[in-house]
Amino acid sequence: MNEKNTISVATMKRLPLYLSYLQSLSPDAPVNISATSIAAALKLNEVQVRKDLALVSSGGRPKIGYKTVELIADLESCIGSEVLHEAVLVGTGNLGKALLNYNDFGRYGVHIAIAFDQNPENIGNCVNGKEILPCEQMPQVCAQRGIRLGIISVPQGAAQAVCDEMVKSGITAIWNFAHVKLIVPPGVVVLDEHIGTSLPWLVGHLS
Amino acid sequence: MNEKNTISVATMKRLPLYLSYLQSLSPDAPVNISATSIAAALKLNEVQVRKDLALVSSGGRPKIGYKTVELIADLESCIGSEVLHEAVLVGTGNLGKALLNYNDFGRYGVHIAIAFDQNPENIGNCVNGKEILPCEQMPQVCAQRGIRLGIISVPQGAAQAVCDEMVKSGITAIWNFAHVKLIVPPGVVVLDEHIGTSLPWLVGHLS
Structure with missing residues:
Protein backbone atom coordinates (compact mmCIF):
# COMPACT_ATOMS: atom_id res chain seq x y z
CA MET A 1 0.00 0.00 0.00
CA ASN A 2 1.13 3.52 -0.73
CA GLU A 3 1.92 6.04 1.95
CA LYS A 4 -1.14 8.18 2.57
CA ASN A 5 0.65 11.41 1.86
CA THR A 6 1.55 10.27 -1.65
CA ILE A 7 -2.14 9.82 -2.53
CA SER A 8 -3.92 12.91 -3.87
CA VAL A 9 -6.69 14.66 -1.94
CA ALA A 10 -9.11 13.86 -4.78
CA THR A 11 -8.40 10.13 -4.52
CA MET A 12 -8.55 10.22 -0.72
CA LYS A 13 -12.01 11.76 -0.96
CA ARG A 14 -13.26 8.92 -3.17
CA LEU A 15 -11.96 6.06 -0.99
CA PRO A 16 -14.75 6.34 1.62
CA LEU A 17 -17.30 6.11 -1.23
CA TYR A 18 -15.80 2.83 -2.42
CA LEU A 19 -15.70 1.52 1.12
CA SER A 20 -19.30 2.33 1.98
CA TYR A 21 -20.46 0.84 -1.33
CA LEU A 22 -18.57 -2.42 -0.69
CA GLN A 23 -19.85 -2.56 2.87
CA SER A 24 -23.41 -2.14 1.59
CA LEU A 25 -23.19 -5.25 -0.61
CA SER A 26 -25.23 -8.27 0.39
CA PRO A 27 -23.37 -11.23 1.96
CA ASP A 28 -24.77 -13.25 -0.96
CA ALA A 29 -22.90 -11.12 -3.50
CA PRO A 30 -20.07 -12.78 -5.49
CA VAL A 31 -16.75 -12.95 -3.59
CA ASN A 32 -14.96 -10.96 -6.27
CA ILE A 33 -15.69 -7.47 -7.50
CA SER A 34 -14.20 -5.51 -10.41
CA ALA A 35 -13.29 -1.83 -10.66
CA THR A 36 -15.71 -1.74 -13.61
CA SER A 37 -18.70 -2.74 -11.54
CA ILE A 38 -17.77 -0.40 -8.68
CA ALA A 39 -17.43 2.45 -11.17
CA ALA A 40 -20.80 1.60 -12.74
CA ALA A 41 -22.55 1.42 -9.36
CA LEU A 42 -21.14 4.76 -8.21
CA LYS A 43 -21.38 6.43 -11.63
CA LEU A 44 -17.69 7.24 -11.58
CA ASN A 45 -15.10 7.10 -14.32
CA GLU A 46 -13.84 3.53 -14.68
CA VAL A 47 -10.21 4.45 -15.39
CA GLN A 48 -10.20 6.66 -12.31
CA VAL A 49 -11.63 3.93 -10.06
CA ARG A 50 -9.10 1.43 -11.42
CA LYS A 51 -6.21 3.81 -10.69
CA ASP A 52 -7.53 4.67 -7.23
CA LEU A 53 -7.91 1.03 -6.21
CA ALA A 54 -4.46 0.13 -7.54
CA LEU A 55 -3.00 2.72 -5.16
CA VAL A 56 -4.77 1.15 -2.21
CA SER A 57 -4.64 -2.57 -2.87
CA SER A 58 -2.36 -4.93 -4.70
CA GLY A 59 -5.06 -7.63 -4.78
CA GLY A 60 -6.55 -6.87 -8.20
CA ARG A 61 -6.40 -9.69 -10.81
CA PRO A 62 -7.09 -9.19 -14.54
CA LYS A 63 -10.63 -10.30 -15.54
CA ILE A 64 -11.34 -11.38 -11.94
CA GLY A 65 -11.10 -8.20 -9.95
CA TYR A 66 -10.59 -7.91 -6.21
CA LYS A 67 -11.67 -10.21 -3.41
CA THR A 68 -14.30 -7.98 -1.81
CA VAL A 69 -13.27 -8.72 1.78
CA GLU A 70 -9.61 -8.00 1.00
CA LEU A 71 -10.44 -4.77 -0.77
CA ILE A 72 -12.57 -3.66 2.19
CA ALA A 73 -9.65 -4.40 4.53
CA ASP A 74 -7.19 -2.50 2.31
CA LEU A 75 -9.54 0.50 2.05
CA GLU A 76 -10.13 0.52 5.81
CA SER A 77 -6.42 0.35 6.43
CA CYS A 78 -5.77 3.27 4.08
CA ILE A 79 -8.66 5.48 5.23
CA GLY A 80 -8.47 4.69 8.87
CA SER A 81 -5.56 5.46 11.03
CA GLU A 82 -3.83 3.16 13.45
CA VAL A 83 -3.29 6.21 15.60
CA LEU A 84 -6.10 8.55 16.57
CA MET B 1 -17.50 35.84 -19.79
CA ASN B 2 -18.06 32.12 -19.91
CA GLU B 3 -21.29 30.52 -18.84
CA LYS B 4 -20.96 29.39 -15.25
CA ASN B 5 -21.75 25.80 -16.03
CA THR B 6 -18.82 25.52 -18.42
CA ILE B 7 -16.36 26.44 -15.66
CA SER B 8 -15.06 23.56 -13.56
CA VAL B 9 -15.92 23.16 -9.89
CA ALA B 10 -12.22 23.49 -9.03
CA THR B 11 -11.96 26.86 -10.78
CA MET B 12 -15.26 28.03 -9.28
CA LYS B 13 -13.86 27.29 -5.83
CA ARG B 14 -10.81 29.47 -6.45
CA LEU B 15 -12.67 32.53 -7.76
CA PRO B 16 -13.82 33.71 -4.29
CA LEU B 17 -10.18 33.55 -3.14
CA TYR B 18 -9.11 35.87 -5.97
CA LEU B 19 -12.00 38.19 -5.22
CA SER B 20 -11.36 38.51 -1.51
CA TYR B 21 -7.64 39.08 -2.15
CA LEU B 22 -8.36 41.88 -4.66
CA GLN B 23 -10.91 43.43 -2.32
CA SER B 24 -8.34 43.39 0.48
CA LEU B 25 -5.86 45.52 -1.52
CA SER B 26 -5.25 49.07 -0.37
CA PRO B 27 -6.84 51.87 -2.42
CA ASP B 28 -3.26 53.13 -2.90
CA ALA B 29 -2.25 49.92 -4.74
CA PRO B 30 -1.38 50.21 -8.46
CA VAL B 31 -4.45 50.25 -10.74
CA ASN B 32 -3.28 47.16 -12.61
CA ILE B 33 -2.60 43.69 -11.26
CA SER B 34 -1.08 40.64 -12.92
CA ALA B 35 -2.00 36.97 -12.61
CA THR B 36 1.62 36.47 -11.49
CA SER B 37 1.29 38.71 -8.46
CA ILE B 38 -2.11 37.27 -7.50
CA ALA B 39 -0.64 33.75 -7.73
CA ALA B 40 2.35 34.77 -5.60
CA ALA B 41 0.19 36.40 -2.94
CA LEU B 42 -2.12 33.38 -2.68
CA LYS B 43 0.65 30.80 -3.12
CA LEU B 44 -1.17 29.27 -6.08
CA ASN B 45 0.18 27.96 -9.37
CA GLU B 46 0.66 30.86 -11.77
CA VAL B 47 -0.46 29.00 -14.88
CA GLN B 48 -3.64 27.94 -13.11
CA VAL B 49 -4.42 31.48 -11.94
CA ARG B 50 -3.81 32.82 -15.44
CA LYS B 51 -6.19 30.22 -16.95
CA ASP B 52 -8.84 30.83 -14.28
CA LEU B 53 -8.82 34.60 -14.80
CA ALA B 54 -8.95 34.24 -18.57
CA LEU B 55 -12.20 32.31 -18.17
CA VAL B 56 -13.72 35.08 -16.10
CA SER B 57 -12.43 38.28 -17.65
CA SER B 58 -11.32 39.38 -21.10
CA GLY B 59 -9.54 42.44 -19.65
CA GLY B 60 -6.05 40.94 -19.28
CA ARG B 61 -3.24 42.65 -21.27
CA PRO B 62 0.23 41.15 -21.83
CA LYS B 63 2.85 42.61 -19.46
CA ILE B 64 0.22 44.93 -17.93
CA GLY B 65 -2.28 42.59 -16.37
CA TYR B 66 -5.84 43.42 -15.41
CA LYS B 67 -7.37 46.67 -14.23
CA THR B 68 -8.08 45.70 -10.63
CA VAL B 69 -11.53 47.31 -10.49
CA GLU B 70 -12.58 45.62 -13.73
CA LEU B 71 -11.32 42.23 -12.57
CA ILE B 72 -13.22 42.63 -9.29
CA ALA B 73 -16.40 43.42 -11.24
CA ASP B 74 -15.90 40.43 -13.56
CA LEU B 75 -15.28 38.09 -10.62
CA GLU B 76 -18.33 39.41 -8.77
CA SER B 77 -20.45 38.97 -11.85
CA CYS B 78 -19.24 35.38 -12.28
CA ILE B 79 -19.46 34.35 -8.62
CA GLY B 80 -22.58 36.23 -7.75
CA SER B 81 -25.91 35.57 -9.24
CA GLU B 82 -28.29 38.15 -10.62
CA VAL B 83 -31.06 35.92 -9.33
CA LEU B 84 -31.17 34.65 -5.76
Whole structure:
Protein backbone atom coordinates (compact mmCIF):
# COMPACT_ATOMS: atom_id res chain seq x y z
CA MET A 1 0.00 0.00 0.00
CA ASN A 2 1.13 3.52 -0.73
CA GLU A 3 1.92 6.04 1.95
CA LYS A 4 -1.14 8.18 2.57
CA ASN A 5 0.65 11.41 1.86
CA THR A 6 1.55 10.27 -1.65
CA ILE A 7 -2.14 9.82 -2.53
CA SER A 8 -3.92 12.91 -3.87
CA VAL A 9 -6.69 14.66 -1.94
CA ALA A 10 -9.11 13.86 -4.78
CA THR A 11 -8.40 10.13 -4.52
CA MET A 12 -8.55 10.22 -0.72
CA LYS A 13 -12.01 11.76 -0.96
CA ARG A 14 -13.26 8.92 -3.17
CA LEU A 15 -11.96 6.06 -0.99
CA PRO A 16 -14.75 6.34 1.62
CA LEU A 17 -17.30 6.11 -1.23
CA TYR A 18 -15.80 2.83 -2.42
CA LEU A 19 -15.70 1.52 1.12
CA SER A 20 -19.30 2.33 1.98
CA TYR A 21 -20.46 0.84 -1.33
CA LEU A 22 -18.57 -2.42 -0.69
CA GLN A 23 -19.85 -2.56 2.87
CA SER A 24 -23.41 -2.14 1.59
CA LEU A 25 -23.19 -5.25 -0.61
CA SER A 26 -25.23 -8.27 0.39
CA PRO A 27 -23.37 -11.23 1.96
CA ASP A 28 -24.77 -13.25 -0.96
CA ALA A 29 -22.90 -11.12 -3.50
CA PRO A 30 -20.07 -12.78 -5.49
CA VAL A 31 -16.75 -12.95 -3.59
CA ASN A 32 -14.96 -10.96 -6.27
CA ILE A 33 -15.69 -7.47 -7.50
CA SER A 34 -14.20 -5.51 -10.41
CA ALA A 35 -13.29 -1.83 -10.66
CA THR A 36 -15.71 -1.74 -13.61
CA SER A 37 -18.70 -2.74 -11.54
CA ILE A 38 -17.77 -0.40 -8.68
CA ALA A 39 -17.43 2.45 -11.17
CA ALA A 40 -20.80 1.60 -12.74
CA ALA A 41 -22.55 1.42 -9.36
CA LEU A 42 -21.14 4.76 -8.21
CA LYS A 43 -21.38 6.43 -11.63
CA LEU A 44 -17.69 7.24 -11.58
CA ASN A 45 -15.10 7.10 -14.32
CA GLU A 46 -13.84 3.53 -14.68
CA VAL A 47 -10.21 4.45 -15.39
CA GLN A 48 -10.20 6.66 -12.31
CA VAL A 49 -11.63 3.93 -10.06
CA ARG A 50 -9.10 1.43 -11.42
CA LYS A 51 -6.21 3.81 -10.69
CA ASP A 52 -7.53 4.67 -7.23
CA LEU A 53 -7.91 1.03 -6.21
CA ALA A 54 -4.46 0.13 -7.54
CA LEU A 55 -3.00 2.72 -5.16
CA VAL A 56 -4.77 1.15 -2.21
CA SER A 57 -4.64 -2.57 -2.87
CA SER A 58 -2.36 -4.93 -4.70
CA GLY A 59 -5.06 -7.63 -4.78
CA GLY A 60 -6.55 -6.87 -8.20
CA ARG A 61 -6.40 -9.69 -10.81
CA PRO A 62 -7.09 -9.19 -14.54
CA LYS A 63 -10.63 -10.30 -15.54
CA ILE A 64 -11.34 -11.38 -11.94
CA GLY A 65 -11.10 -8.20 -9.95
CA TYR A 66 -10.59 -7.91 -6.21
CA LYS A 67 -11.67 -10.21 -3.41
CA THR A 68 -14.30 -7.98 -1.81
CA VAL A 69 -13.27 -8.72 1.78
CA GLU A 70 -9.61 -8.00 1.00
CA LEU A 71 -10.44 -4.77 -0.77
CA ILE A 72 -12.57 -3.66 2.19
CA ALA A 73 -9.65 -4.40 4.53
CA ASP A 74 -7.19 -2.50 2.31
CA LEU A 75 -9.54 0.50 2.05
CA GLU A 76 -10.13 0.52 5.81
CA SER A 77 -6.42 0.35 6.43
CA CYS A 78 -5.77 3.27 4.08
CA ILE A 79 -8.66 5.48 5.23
CA GLY A 80 -8.47 4.69 8.87
CA SER A 81 -5.56 5.46 11.03
CA GLU A 82 -3.83 3.16 13.45
CA VAL A 83 -3.29 6.21 15.60
CA LEU A 84 -6.10 8.55 16.57
CA HIS A 85 -4.69 12.08 16.30
CA GLU A 86 -6.02 14.66 18.71
CA ALA A 87 -6.99 17.99 17.23
CA VAL A 88 -7.85 21.43 18.57
CA LEU A 89 -10.65 23.49 17.08
CA VAL A 90 -10.76 27.28 17.17
CA GLY A 91 -14.09 29.07 16.70
CA THR A 92 -17.21 27.64 18.29
CA GLY A 93 -19.94 29.30 16.25
CA ASN A 94 -22.54 27.15 14.49
CA LEU A 95 -20.06 25.49 12.19
CA GLY A 96 -17.60 24.88 15.03
CA LYS A 97 -20.38 23.37 17.13
CA ALA A 98 -21.45 21.15 14.25
CA LEU A 99 -17.88 19.88 13.92
CA LEU A 100 -17.59 19.31 17.69
CA ASN A 101 -20.84 17.37 17.66
CA TYR A 102 -19.81 15.18 14.75
CA ASN A 103 -18.51 11.90 16.14
CA ASP A 104 -17.37 10.22 12.93
CA PHE A 105 -14.04 11.92 12.30
CA GLY A 106 -12.53 9.07 14.31
CA ARG A 107 -12.74 6.80 11.31
CA TYR A 108 -10.47 9.26 9.49
CA GLY A 109 -8.00 9.18 12.36
CA VAL A 110 -9.02 12.43 14.03
CA HIS A 111 -10.48 13.18 17.46
CA ILE A 112 -11.30 16.80 18.33
CA ALA A 113 -10.04 16.96 21.90
CA ILE A 114 -10.62 20.55 22.86
CA ALA A 115 -11.98 23.83 21.51
CA PHE A 116 -10.94 27.46 21.85
CA ASP A 117 -12.90 30.66 21.49
CA GLN A 118 -12.40 34.29 22.33
CA ASN A 119 -16.03 35.02 23.15
CA PRO A 120 -16.35 35.03 26.97
CA GLU A 121 -19.93 33.75 26.67
CA ASN A 122 -18.71 30.50 25.11
CA ILE A 123 -15.67 29.92 27.31
CA GLY A 124 -16.14 27.30 29.99
CA ASN A 125 -19.02 25.62 28.15
CA CYS A 126 -18.83 22.05 26.91
CA VAL A 127 -19.99 20.85 23.49
CA ASN A 128 -20.32 17.09 23.12
CA GLY A 129 -18.00 16.63 26.08
CA LYS A 130 -15.35 18.97 24.69
CA GLU A 131 -14.41 21.96 26.80
CA ILE A 132 -14.17 25.45 25.31
CA LEU A 133 -11.10 27.31 26.61
CA PRO A 134 -9.80 30.82 25.98
CA CYS A 135 -7.51 31.10 22.96
CA GLU A 136 -4.57 32.18 25.12
CA GLN A 137 -4.33 28.62 26.48
CA MET A 138 -3.77 27.04 23.06
CA PRO A 139 0.08 26.98 23.14
CA GLN A 140 0.11 25.36 26.57
CA VAL A 141 -2.60 22.78 25.77
CA CYS A 142 -0.99 21.80 22.46
CA ALA A 143 2.42 21.43 24.08
CA GLN A 144 1.12 19.38 27.01
CA ARG A 145 -0.91 17.01 24.84
CA GLY A 146 1.42 16.95 21.84
CA ILE A 147 -1.34 18.14 19.51
CA ARG A 148 -0.22 19.00 15.98
CA LEU A 149 -3.57 19.13 14.17
CA GLY A 150 -5.72 22.28 14.19
CA ILE A 151 -9.17 23.10 12.83
CA ILE A 152 -10.08 26.70 11.99
CA SER A 153 -13.78 27.56 12.04
CA VAL A 154 -13.62 31.29 12.68
CA PRO A 155 -14.81 34.05 10.33
CA GLN A 156 -12.63 34.91 7.34
CA GLY A 157 -11.16 38.05 8.90
CA ALA A 158 -9.85 36.24 11.97
CA ALA A 159 -8.46 33.12 10.26
CA GLN A 160 -4.89 34.21 9.49
CA ALA A 161 -4.31 35.36 13.08
CA VAL A 162 -5.65 32.04 14.40
CA CYS A 163 -3.47 30.20 11.90
CA ASP A 164 -0.38 32.12 13.09
CA GLU A 165 -1.22 31.24 16.71
CA MET A 166 -1.62 27.58 15.75
CA VAL A 167 1.76 27.54 14.03
CA LYS A 168 3.34 29.12 17.14
CA SER A 169 1.63 26.38 19.21
CA GLY A 170 3.34 23.65 17.21
CA ILE A 171 0.43 22.78 14.89
CA THR A 172 1.73 21.39 11.58
CA ALA A 173 -1.50 20.36 9.83
CA ILE A 174 -4.46 22.75 9.55
CA TRP A 175 -8.00 22.02 8.41
CA ASN A 176 -9.30 25.41 7.32
CA PHE A 177 -13.02 26.19 7.04
CA ALA A 178 -12.55 29.97 6.71
CA HIS A 179 -12.92 31.29 3.17
CA VAL A 180 -9.41 32.61 2.90
CA LYS A 181 -6.08 31.32 1.65
CA LEU A 182 -3.84 30.95 4.68
CA ILE A 183 -0.16 31.80 4.54
CA VAL A 184 1.89 29.22 6.45
CA PRO A 185 5.62 28.56 6.83
CA PRO A 186 7.28 25.56 5.13
CA GLY A 187 6.52 22.31 6.91
CA VAL A 188 2.92 23.25 7.72
CA VAL A 189 0.17 21.88 5.46
CA VAL A 190 -3.31 23.34 5.03
CA LEU A 191 -6.39 21.50 3.83
CA ASP A 192 -9.04 23.98 2.69
CA GLU A 193 -12.68 23.12 3.18
CA HIS A 194 -14.38 26.17 1.72
CA ILE A 195 -18.04 25.31 2.12
CA GLY A 196 -20.22 27.11 -0.38
CA THR A 197 -17.58 28.27 -2.82
CA SER A 198 -18.64 25.66 -5.34
CA LEU A 199 -22.30 26.70 -5.12
CA PRO A 200 -22.03 28.97 -8.20
CA TRP A 201 -21.24 25.83 -10.21
CA LEU A 202 -24.44 24.21 -8.94
CA VAL A 203 -26.50 27.37 -9.44
CA GLY A 204 -25.14 27.62 -12.97
CA HIS A 205 -26.96 24.38 -13.76
CA LEU A 206 -30.31 25.91 -12.78
CA SER A 207 -30.18 28.51 -15.53
CA MET B 1 -17.50 35.84 -19.79
CA ASN B 2 -18.06 32.12 -19.91
CA GLU B 3 -21.29 30.52 -18.84
CA LYS B 4 -20.96 29.39 -15.25
CA ASN B 5 -21.75 25.80 -16.03
CA THR B 6 -18.82 25.52 -18.42
CA ILE B 7 -16.36 26.44 -15.66
CA SER B 8 -15.06 23.56 -13.56
CA VAL B 9 -15.92 23.16 -9.89
CA ALA B 10 -12.22 23.49 -9.03
CA THR B 11 -11.96 26.86 -10.78
CA MET B 12 -15.26 28.03 -9.28
CA LYS B 13 -13.86 27.29 -5.83
CA ARG B 14 -10.81 29.47 -6.45
CA LEU B 15 -12.67 32.53 -7.76
CA PRO B 16 -13.82 33.71 -4.29
CA LEU B 17 -10.18 33.55 -3.14
CA TYR B 18 -9.11 35.87 -5.97
CA LEU B 19 -12.00 38.19 -5.22
CA SER B 20 -11.36 38.51 -1.51
CA TYR B 21 -7.64 39.08 -2.15
CA LEU B 22 -8.36 41.88 -4.66
CA GLN B 23 -10.91 43.43 -2.32
CA SER B 24 -8.34 43.39 0.48
CA LEU B 25 -5.86 45.52 -1.52
CA SER B 26 -5.25 49.07 -0.37
CA PRO B 27 -6.84 51.87 -2.42
CA ASP B 28 -3.26 53.13 -2.90
CA ALA B 29 -2.25 49.92 -4.74
CA PRO B 30 -1.38 50.21 -8.46
CA VAL B 31 -4.45 50.25 -10.74
CA ASN B 32 -3.28 47.16 -12.61
CA ILE B 33 -2.60 43.69 -11.26
CA SER B 34 -1.08 40.64 -12.92
CA ALA B 35 -2.00 36.97 -12.61
CA THR B 36 1.62 36.47 -11.49
CA SER B 37 1.29 38.71 -8.46
CA ILE B 38 -2.11 37.27 -7.50
CA ALA B 39 -0.64 33.75 -7.73
CA ALA B 40 2.35 34.77 -5.60
CA ALA B 41 0.19 36.40 -2.94
CA LEU B 42 -2.12 33.38 -2.68
CA LYS B 43 0.65 30.80 -3.12
CA LEU B 44 -1.17 29.27 -6.08
CA ASN B 45 0.18 27.96 -9.37
CA GLU B 46 0.66 30.86 -11.77
CA VAL B 47 -0.46 29.00 -14.88
CA GLN B 48 -3.64 27.94 -13.11
CA VAL B 49 -4.42 31.48 -11.94
CA ARG B 50 -3.81 32.82 -15.44
CA LYS B 51 -6.19 30.22 -16.95
CA ASP B 52 -8.84 30.83 -14.28
CA LEU B 53 -8.82 34.60 -14.80
CA ALA B 54 -8.95 34.24 -18.57
CA LEU B 55 -12.20 32.31 -18.17
CA VAL B 56 -13.72 35.08 -16.10
CA SER B 57 -12.43 38.28 -17.65
CA SER B 58 -11.32 39.38 -21.10
CA GLY B 59 -9.54 42.44 -19.65
CA GLY B 60 -6.05 40.94 -19.28
CA ARG B 61 -3.24 42.65 -21.27
CA PRO B 62 0.23 41.15 -21.83
CA LYS B 63 2.85 42.61 -19.46
CA ILE B 64 0.22 44.93 -17.93
CA GLY B 65 -2.28 42.59 -16.37
CA TYR B 66 -5.84 43.42 -15.41
CA LYS B 67 -7.37 46.67 -14.23
CA THR B 68 -8.08 45.70 -10.63
CA VAL B 69 -11.53 47.31 -10.49
CA GLU B 70 -12.58 45.62 -13.73
CA LEU B 71 -11.32 42.23 -12.57
CA ILE B 72 -13.22 42.63 -9.29
CA ALA B 73 -16.40 43.42 -11.24
CA ASP B 74 -15.90 40.43 -13.56
CA LEU B 75 -15.28 38.09 -10.62
CA GLU B 76 -18.33 39.41 -8.77
CA SER B 77 -20.45 38.97 -11.85
CA CYS B 78 -19.24 35.38 -12.28
CA ILE B 79 -19.46 34.35 -8.62
CA GLY B 80 -22.58 36.23 -7.75
CA SER B 81 -25.91 35.57 -9.24
CA GLU B 82 -28.29 38.15 -10.62
CA VAL B 83 -31.06 35.92 -9.33
CA LEU B 84 -31.17 34.65 -5.76
CA HIS B 85 -32.24 31.01 -5.96
CA GLU B 86 -34.34 29.68 -3.12
CA ALA B 87 -33.30 26.32 -1.72
CA VAL B 88 -34.83 23.75 0.60
CA LEU B 89 -32.73 21.95 3.20
CA VAL B 90 -33.56 18.50 4.54
CA GLY B 91 -32.08 17.40 7.87
CA THR B 92 -31.82 19.88 10.73
CA GLY B 93 -29.18 18.24 12.92
CA ASN B 94 -26.07 20.21 13.86
CA LEU B 95 -24.78 20.49 10.34
CA GLY B 96 -28.21 21.45 9.00
CA LYS B 97 -28.55 24.10 11.69
CA ALA B 98 -25.08 25.44 10.91
CA LEU B 99 -26.07 25.77 7.25
CA LEU B 100 -29.39 27.44 8.16
CA ASN B 101 -27.56 29.91 10.38
CA TYR B 102 -24.99 30.79 7.74
CA ASN B 103 -26.10 34.00 6.04
CA ASP B 104 -23.44 34.31 3.36
CA PHE B 105 -24.68 31.82 0.76
CA GLY B 106 -26.51 34.80 -0.76
CA ARG B 107 -23.32 35.96 -2.37
CA TYR B 108 -23.19 32.65 -4.22
CA GLY B 109 -26.79 33.12 -5.41
CA VAL B 110 -28.47 30.86 -2.86
CA HIS B 111 -30.99 31.56 -0.13
CA ILE B 112 -32.15 28.67 2.06
CA ALA B 113 -35.87 29.41 2.29
CA ILE B 114 -37.21 26.53 4.30
CA ALA B 115 -36.13 23.33 6.05
CA PHE B 116 -37.62 19.88 6.42
CA ASP B 117 -37.11 17.21 9.03
CA GLN B 118 -38.83 14.03 10.06
CA ASN B 119 -38.14 14.37 13.77
CA PRO B 120 -41.36 15.65 15.42
CA GLU B 121 -39.26 17.48 18.04
CA ASN B 122 -37.75 19.73 15.38
CA ILE B 123 -40.87 20.35 13.30
CA GLY B 124 -42.47 23.74 13.84
CA ASN B 125 -39.25 25.28 15.17
CA CYS B 126 -37.52 28.14 13.41
CA VAL B 127 -33.76 28.39 12.82
CA ASN B 128 -32.50 31.84 11.79
CA GLY B 129 -36.02 32.71 10.65
CA LYS B 130 -36.44 29.55 8.58
CA GLU B 131 -39.32 27.28 9.47
CA ILE B 132 -38.85 23.52 9.84
CA LEU B 133 -41.69 21.59 8.20
CA PRO B 134 -42.45 17.86 7.98
CA CYS B 135 -40.83 16.17 4.96
CA GLU B 136 -44.25 15.28 3.51
CA GLN B 137 -44.80 18.94 2.65
CA MET B 138 -41.72 19.19 0.44
CA PRO B 139 -43.42 18.48 -2.94
CA GLN B 140 -46.11 21.06 -2.25
CA VAL B 141 -43.70 23.76 -1.00
CA CYS B 142 -41.28 23.25 -3.91
CA ALA B 143 -44.11 23.41 -6.45
CA GLN B 144 -45.69 26.51 -4.92
CA ARG B 145 -42.42 28.44 -4.67
CA GLY B 146 -40.77 27.04 -7.80
CA ILE B 147 -37.79 25.75 -5.82
CA ARG B 148 -35.34 23.59 -7.79
CA LEU B 149 -32.35 23.57 -5.45
CA GLY B 150 -32.07 21.12 -2.55
CA ILE B 151 -29.56 20.64 0.26
CA ILE B 152 -29.18 17.23 1.91
CA SER B 153 -27.80 17.22 5.46
CA VAL B 154 -29.22 13.94 6.74
CA PRO B 155 -27.21 10.87 7.83
CA GLN B 156 -25.71 8.68 5.11
CA GLY B 157 -28.38 5.98 5.38
CA ALA B 158 -31.27 8.37 4.76
CA ALA B 159 -29.72 10.40 1.95
CA GLN B 160 -30.80 8.42 -1.11
CA ALA B 161 -34.46 8.39 0.01
CA VAL B 162 -34.35 12.16 0.60
CA CYS B 163 -32.70 12.59 -2.80
CA ASP B 164 -35.48 10.57 -4.46
CA GLU B 165 -38.11 12.73 -2.73
CA MET B 166 -36.33 15.87 -3.88
CA VAL B 167 -36.28 14.67 -7.48
CA LYS B 168 -40.02 13.90 -7.25
CA SER B 169 -40.52 17.41 -5.90
CA GLY B 170 -38.92 18.94 -8.99
CA ILE B 171 -35.46 19.60 -7.53
CA THR B 172 -32.82 19.56 -10.29
CA ALA B 173 -29.69 20.62 -8.40
CA ILE B 174 -28.65 18.94 -5.16
CA TRP B 175 -25.96 19.97 -2.69
CA ASN B 176 -25.15 16.77 -0.85
CA PHE B 177 -23.46 16.71 2.56
CA ALA B 178 -24.16 13.02 3.24
CA HIS B 179 -21.17 10.73 2.73
CA VAL B 180 -22.74 8.70 -0.03
CA LYS B 181 -22.79 8.81 -3.81
CA LEU B 182 -26.35 9.65 -4.81
CA ILE B 183 -27.99 8.08 -7.82
CA VAL B 184 -30.02 10.65 -9.76
CA PRO B 185 -31.83 10.61 -13.10
CA PRO B 186 -30.43 12.48 -16.13
CA GLY B 187 -30.99 16.22 -15.87
CA VAL B 188 -30.34 16.34 -12.13
CA VAL B 189 -26.88 17.45 -10.94
CA VAL B 190 -25.30 16.70 -7.58
CA LEU B 191 -22.53 18.65 -5.91
CA ASP B 192 -20.92 16.54 -3.19
CA GLU B 193 -19.58 18.25 -0.09
CA HIS B 194 -18.20 15.31 1.84
CA ILE B 195 -16.76 17.00 4.92
CA GLY B 196 -13.98 14.97 6.49
CA THR B 197 -13.24 12.57 3.67
CA SER B 198 -10.02 14.40 2.87
CA LEU B 199 -8.85 14.25 6.49
CA PRO B 200 -6.72 11.12 5.88
CA TRP B 201 -4.65 13.21 3.46
CA LEU B 202 -4.05 15.79 6.19
CA VAL B 203 -3.38 13.15 8.83
CA GLY B 204 -0.91 11.49 6.45
CA HIS B 205 1.24 14.61 6.74
CA LEU B 206 1.49 14.23 10.51
CA SER B 207 3.35 10.94 10.26
